[in-house]
Amino acid sequence: MFSYKSRILAVSIGSMLTLASCNAQDGDKSAVAPAVSATAAIATVNGSPISQARFNFLLQQSQQQGQPDSPEVRKNIREKLIIEEVVAQEALKKGMDKLADVNTQIDLARQTILIRTYLQDFIKNNPLGDDVLKAEYEKIKSQMGDKEYHARHILVEKESEAKDIIAKLKKGEKFEKLAEKSKDPGSKAKGGDLGWAAPANFVPEFSAAMTKLQKGQYTTEPVKSQFGYHIIKLEDSRTMQAPPFDEVKQNLRQRAQQQQIDKMISDLRAKAKIEETAEAAADKK
Template sequence: MFAYKSRILAISIGSMLTLASCNAQDSAKSAVAPAVSAISTAAIATVNGAPISQTRFDFLLKQSQQQGQPDSPEVRKSLRDKLIIEEILAQEAAKKGMDKLADVNTQIDLARQTILIRAYLQDYVKNNPLGDDVLKAEYDKIKAQMGDKEYHARHILVEKEAEAKDIIARLKKGEKFEKLAEKSKDPGSKAKGGDLGWAAPSNFVPEFSAAMTKLQKGKYTTEAVKSQFGWHIIKLEDSRATQAPPFDEVKQNLRQRAQQQQIDKMISDLRAKAKIEETGVTEKK
């Protein structure tokens, strides 16, 4: 299928940057919230003599507030009931010996490790802030890669050159490009008449870009264009000066992307320093 390069700025700085950097952002959002300042050892309830700590309740209350829930008697009662039910179920599971099961303990170990990792990444991001000057430099770099023009194109992608030649012949006879696009191998555009929307040439593979930028408005390629994905027939709907979103509009997405790059480098450096011995067999037998 036609895998386009990630779209620069309007999409690169928007959705792609969100895609490219979501690990760092998700880690910060889902990391364990800092412990409440006043930790109490008091219990909010007991279940069969086992206490449910005030600390656990305060932690859940803080999480609830961070998710937009107001602090109200109803919310507090709901959280207390939740903790009580969970304690009852946990005790029942322990009675059945489920706390001794290997799979259960493996999941507990993995959950603990995940929480530690998230807390570490949250701390790393907090202690390695990125200034606007760094983000502006990245913005300018991506903006330069876009060039001064963007194009609105359609395409039909087929597997064989003979298929492409047949489609071109039918276009010459007056058949509609949008209708013939239903034969395209590209699932992302075939239902839209082959429409690819507005994009910079750098978003596409070189063969595609070279052919597209040579077309006049409203014209299509009279020879099939070969790429790693198959054979393309390209139609140019229009072109215009590049319209980059303002820096302030995309700054947060740029920050997420840069943070992810920071984290990737940090992980790479830590791995390089670590003494790793691969001793077990992980390959499929």
């Protein structure tokens, strides 16, 4: 149950996909130009080289995170790599690279890196123009409508409970006090207050009942939804102003990229030959 602006800004891209998007757009801006070959070593530990490529990667990553290049940063990266190599060599001496759990984690990390790289490449090769983003912006605006509402609600499990609460309201009891009995943990402590939101942010049954109310009115019959039974009170309504396109452009881009990625993954899965074990199939039931 969000405000108009937060609805437009909402993005469902997970951390991996967000990283893919950011790297695809910003990766070239802070690329490190190595002074020496990437195959050269910055140091050796017990005869084992630490490659320049590792150093370059961490330096570039540091710059992408906003850390400017400096002798101190380079010194810290070198020391980090040396310490990690020292400890890793000890782990190898103890045979920890042979542990099944360790190899499983290595496999998962490798797969994660492959997926992230593939998504970066996909985003880079499927750019989104402003015309696409503006169309999405207008679509969301039309879905949200031109009014938003400030409502309170009390959510209960049974219709009889809802009717009892309505009866108490009719006798003059305070809505905010009765909201303490609500099943909605996010609003019960605030007197059932849901803040300002567009009807599209609520389930249809809730929206239909809320938009029929006048300021200060509450529903005199329980409103049934998938969550239970609601008693809704309308505090106020107002004309809604959409945030400017430029203000939400980047978030719209991420939203559209997520939709592209979702479709791509869905298509790949549909084409793949997938054979699940009987146990896995049973888990879906």
